[in-house]
């Protein structure tokens with residue numbers, strides 16, 4: 001069984017259909033890159049999976065269970081399918097350590113000691129153990145994003161969602177975040193990545209989905225999608241290349 005199955009997702013905003021019948025599946029241990037032009041519906045798709053947005057139609061099966069059902073505990077789902085945001089979303093008034101502990105305490109009901117131990121482990125994993133007592137405002141963008149990744153990892157998510165995790169960063173800092181993501185990939189963490197960094201997507205993703213005008217234009221093993229690009233994907237790649 002696929003860990004995640006998206007079936008016939010539709011979503012409109014103010015009468016404009018943004019997702020028009022989107023279907024795909026994700027296997028455990030896989031890294032899926034979602035690529036597409038600005039406005040093609042990538043973030044909307046991720047936000048639906050994370051229950052930040054409710055689709056108008058369709059199903060999202062997580063481990064076979066429909067997470068759009070009425071009785072689902074949304075916070076619990078969000079801890080199991082955890083999102084890393086472009087803008088980090090760290091609490092400015094809390095230390096790095098406290099940022100990594102709060103959801104563990106509130107959602108997973110872990111003891112203070114356990115939450116702290118797990119937070120420190122994951123901060124070490126992203127190379128920031130020494131920043132545990134620092135406040136977010138004293139960190140670089142790349143460091144903030146690595147804290148946000150550590151915070152996500154603390155929830156033992158079954159799937160990590162990344163929405164343009166490096167697009168708010170200076171080029172120097174993009175590398176350090178990409179390296180952390182590569183490491184997670186090698187450990188077999190299941191991920192969905194929305195990015196405009198095409199070369200990185202090509203390197204890290206086992207599968208690629210190209211969203212075009214709200215529809216799945218291409219979906220398959222990354223190698224194949226890039227080697228035999230559809231017309232729309234080829235022109236997207238040419239445009240992205242001209243921007244970089």
Ligand SMILES: Nc1ncnc2c1ncn2[C@@H]1O[C@H](COP(=O)(O)OP(=O)(O)OP(=O)(O)O)[C@@H](O)[C@H]1O
Nearest residue numbers: 013014018036037038039040041042043044045164
């Ligand atoms: N909450 C909302 N209310 C109204 N319109 C929205 C909302 N969220 C998204 N949209 C619209 O839906 C379309 C798709 O937006 P979305 O953010 O999913 O695109 P995207 O592919 O992530 O683009 P980008 O690459 O620029 O991040 C856009 O036209 C956007 O204006």
Ligand SMILES: [Mg+2]
Nearest residue numbers: 042043044163
């Ligand atoms: Mg977006």
